[in-house]
Amino acid sequence: MIQSVETHATIAEAQRAMGADAIYMAGGTLVMRDVNAGVTATRIVRSSDPVLADIRLSGDGVTIGAGVTMAMIAVHRDLTFLAPVARSVGGPQIRNMATVGGNLFAPHPYGDFAVAMLALGARVSVAGQSAAPRPIADVLRERGRIGLVASVQVPRPQAPADFGFLKASRIKPKGVSVLSIAAYLPRQGGRIRGARVAFGAMGPMPLQASAVERVLDGQSLDAATITRAAQVAVEGLDPPTDPLATTWYRREVAGVHLKRLLERMARG
Amino acid sequence: MAKTPIVFVLNGAERASFAEPGQNLLEFLRRGVGDLSPKYGCGQGTCGACTVTIDGQTHLACLTLAESVTGRRVQTAAGLATGATLHPLQEAFMENFAAQCGYCTPGMLISAKALLDRNPNPSREEVVEAISGNICRCTGYEPIIEAILAAAKGRARA
Numbered sequence: 001m002i003q004s005v006e007t008h009a010t011i012a013e014a015q016r017a018m019g020a021d022a023i024y025m026a027g028g029t030l031v032m033r034d035v036n037a038g039v040t041a042t043r044i045v046r047s048s049d050p051v052l053a054d055i056r057l058s059g060d061g062v063t064i065g066a067g068v069t070m071a072m073i074a075v076h077r078d079l080t081f082l083a084p085v086a087r088s089v090g091g092p093q094i095r096n097m098a099t100v101g102g103n104l105f106a107p108h109p110y111g112d113f114a115v116a117m118l119a120l121g122a123r124v125s126v127a128g129q130s131a132a133p134r135p136i137a138d139v140l141r142e143r144g145r146i147g148l149v150a151s152v153q154v155p156r157p158q159a160p161a162d163f164g165f166l167k168a169s170r171i172k173p174k175g176v177s178v179l180s181i182a183a184y185l186p187r188q189g190g191r192i193r194g195a196r197v198a199f200g201a202m203g204p205m206p207l208q209a210s211a212v213e214r215v216l217d218g219q220s221l222d223a224a225t226i227t228r229a230a231q232v233a234v235e236g237l238d239p240p241t242d243p244l245a246t247t248w249y250r251r252e253v254a255g256v257h258l259k260r261l262l263e264r265m266a267r268g
Numbered sequence: 269m270a271k272t273p274i275v276f277v278l279n280g281a282e283r284a285s286f287a288e289p290g291q292n293l294l295e296f297l298r299r300g301v302g303d304l305s306p307k308y309g310c311g312q313g314t315c316g317a318c319t320v321t322i323d324g325q326t327h328l329a330c331l332t333l334a335e336s337v338t339g340r341r342v343q344t345a346a347g348l349a350t351g352a353t354l355h356p357l358q359e360a361f362m363e364n365f366a367a368q369c370g371y372c373t374p375g376m377l378i379s380a381k382a383l384l385d386r387n388p389n390p391s392r393e394e395v396v397e398a399i400s401g402n403i404c405r406c407t408g409y410e411p412i413i414e415a416i417l418a419a420a421k422g423r424a425r426a
Contacts, residue, residue: 001290002289002290003269003289003290004269004270004289005272005289005290005333005335007335025333028331028332028333028336029313029328029331032292032313032330032331032332032333033311033312033313033331035290035292035333036292036311036312036330036331044289044290044333046333046336071325090313090401091316091400091401091402092326092379092382092397092398092400092401093313093316093319093326093327093328093379093401094313094328094401096325096326096327097327097328097331097332173396173397173400174400174401
């Protein structure tokens with residue numbers, strides 16, 4: 001049961017205030033559920049640090065504060081490639097509340113924005129650490145132990161068609177993921193160079209589809225390549241059974257949805 | 269446990285009350301302030317029955333920490349009517365039979381008002397999107413969509 005709520009002026013101070021008895025609250029869409037159920041820590045730690053709401057463009061990348069909401073991403077004129085991802089998260093009320101930082105910690109089957117971050121190869125800055133930002137794959141593996149996220153550095157695709165996102169859900173327009181897929185396929189001379197593909201709701205956390213990436217790398221995005229990629233879609237993934245879908249179903253449809261996404265990206 | 273004084277603006281009037289540590293805005297409004305218009309549905313951010321606006325943006329009161337509204341403007345369905353005169357959206361909901369059991373209606377009205385405040389002439393798709401975070405288990409949504417479109421076109425009886 002919560003006994004105190006602390007609001008700190010900086011995210012670094014909030015990090016120092018954390019402890020085994022504390023839980024950090026950003027938008028509240030995940031943490032407040034536990035607070036309502038009485039199954040969480042005794043202290044809520046928050047931060048009013050304005051830097052958390054910053055979106056800073058720099059060259060071919062963008063640094064997004066951990067407190068930036070999905071609604072802010074959805075309407076930002078320089079983040080149009082991420083707008084479909086942000087709009088796929090929850091309904092309008094959730095998008096006004098849910099944050100980029102919080103999405104990295106969202107348990108299955110949530111965390112669609114983190115799937116896009118993984119596919120884009122984002123790097124994560126941890127509060128109070130002067131070390132270089134960490135690869136998001138490491139952060140996702142160690143979430144719960146890494147500390148508070150201050151910001152996420154995201155490469156911006158040179159061509160809009162290089163990035164694609166698909167979310168399969170049972171309810172539209174708002175619905176939880178049966179699965180989600182994000183693909184970042186930079187192309188040089190018509191060939192894919194450095195493919196990154198990530199799946200959501202296909203494991204305990206967003207997972208990179210290394211087998212798919214190996215099939216795509218160095219190829220053009222033609223029908224034969226797409227078919228081969230779809231055939232290896234579930235390699236290395238560990239889809240769970242939940243009320244939305246069984247493990248069997250998720251494995252069956254992963255390749256189908258990957259094929260649809262890649263065909264859409266091939267059309268440009 | 270020490271309670272926290274919360275001073276905020278509710279439906280245009282400054283209000284003050286005490287919040288328990290960790291209390292959500294829905295409980296704070298209903299038990300602390302006495303505004304019973306936001307409804308407790310799921311308590312998990314799924315149904316939208318507790319929708320309010322905070323500084324003009326729709327939020328789910330059940331997932332909002334009460335302390336976070338300090339100094340901010342909160343609007344609930346209780347503030348839509350002016351005296352005995354209903355808001356045009358409320359009139360349109362009546363005219364179009366958009367409420368059956370009525371439990372979702374306060375949240376629907378607030379989502380609709382937030383939409384019309386920023387987009388006075390929405391398309392049908394924009395209406396559907398705006399209420400996509402609000403669940404109704406009676407009407408099948410069509411009368412609600414028609415009511416919001418009617419209110420936007422000024423066809424309500426107001």
